[in-house]
Amino acid sequence: MRAMGWKRSGLPLCLLAIWLSQGVSAAADPIETEGLGLPLTCVIGQTCWVANYVDVDLSVEAHDFRCNRRTYDGHDGTDFAIRDLAVMVQGVPVVAGASGTVRNVRDGMQDVALTDEASRKRIAGRECGNGVVIDHEGNWQTQYCHLKEGSIKVKAGDKVERGSQLGLVGLSGKTEFPHVHLTVRKDGKAIDPFTNRQMSAGCGQEGKSLWRADQHVEYEPAAIYNVGFSTGKPDIEAIRSGKREDGPLAATSPALVLWVDILGVEAGDRVQFRIMGPDGKPLLEQESPVDRTQARRFAFAGSRPKTNGWPAGTYIGQVTLKRTMDGREKSFDVARTVTIR
Known part of the structure; x- marks a missing residue:
């Protein structure tokens, strides 16, 4: 899922260079040191489930990091699904996975399941739907997609903590069922949070999970x-x-x-x-x-x-x-x- 619009920094180049060389390098890295939290309020395996994992196969085939097909070609994030539309209507909070600063938001897209090619073409370039992008220390970034229309509670520049509510799970953008899509990036490249490896790593390459232990996010083949x-x-x-x-x-x-x-x-x-x-x-x-x-x-x-x-x-x-x-x-x-x- 592509990031939703990048904003230029207004810092002079000299100050920006100082900030990059001192501020970022000295800051704590909340994702690798504290771990990544779930992007929604739920109990994994009971009230939410992983619907799709990151595709780590660079060919036209699609494989997750365990070499199974719990993904689709080019999928750069992890999809967390809720049970049905009735649960979505009740409201399931989407929350920040780690502390950071909101970079960008988008709202105003309808919650409509896309079931045909014509409807998919109409949202081209806005596949994420209503969403939030957060910058984190250490040059990490998280993106939250398919939020419910009118539910976003943050704006660009807001400081958030892990667990801060961003909005509600919805059905906006390129999706057929209510869920939140989470993309994790490091240095601008998508990372599989189950291995802390880039999408190009290929399947069968284990790594250290970014998920917090208390979130109990384990791989499930089905x-x-x-x-x-x-x-x-x-x-x-x-x-x-x-x-x-x-x-x-x-x-x-x-x-x-x-x-x-x-x-x-x-x-x-x-x-x-x-x-x-x-x-x-x-x-x-x-x-x-x-x-x-x-x-x-x-x-x-x-x-x-x-x-x-x-x-x-x-x-x-x-x-x-x-x-x-x-x-x-x-x-x-x-x-x-x-x-x-």
Whole structure:
């Protein structure tokens, strides 16, 4: 994501040279010494998830630093997604990852998911959407993109601390789902915060993470971020808007369907659905292969009542994503319950 407009310094060259040689070199580096905080207020893995990592493959292919495909070609930042549009409407603060000075801001772009080429062309040059750029000591810089229209609370020149609110997670710019895109730069070049290496480093090159230990930001090959039940074929657009059937459900419901939204599926993965009835016996056990690599995949499976209605009680749904990694099977599991009356 390109930086949003650079402003020239008004310092005379002689004073600027002194400032560069003395002020910057003597100042503490908050990112490398104190670590980088999350760019939004959330609990990683519970209320926010990494949707895309930095692309460290300079070819037309795309690979993250672990050589997986949790990224796309040319992606220079880390995307932190929230569950759905309803959560976005409630308001999720975007915060500064480290102390610094606001360099530039942009607001006034609508929160609209881009789903076609024409809409993408209309925002050319403004792909970041509403955003904030912060300069940090040590010639570091962070950029926060896709903020909600009208939510930005800072202006150029403001001093901020780590955790200071910048705005709210939105859907502005080049995006299809609510999230905040964070680009980290050192000396003007994009850095992968998971390795502290440039994008040109290539995959398989480990390094020292810039994330603060108390933020618990760990690499995940995939993430099951949204699971629920419905009484018929689930509406993907409604679910991603935040409309869910959380129950209790009626005993006369025509079907019981377990659905899931997953980040980072790869061709060859398997998705398993299981629904257990109140008596502990399985009502549904189904496994299907993933035919292609996708940033997000929505899937579902369900069952109909064998008698005149569903027995009252608590039903347990479990979704498991299975993947073969380094010759071994790795599983990602999430369970949900629903009550039928």
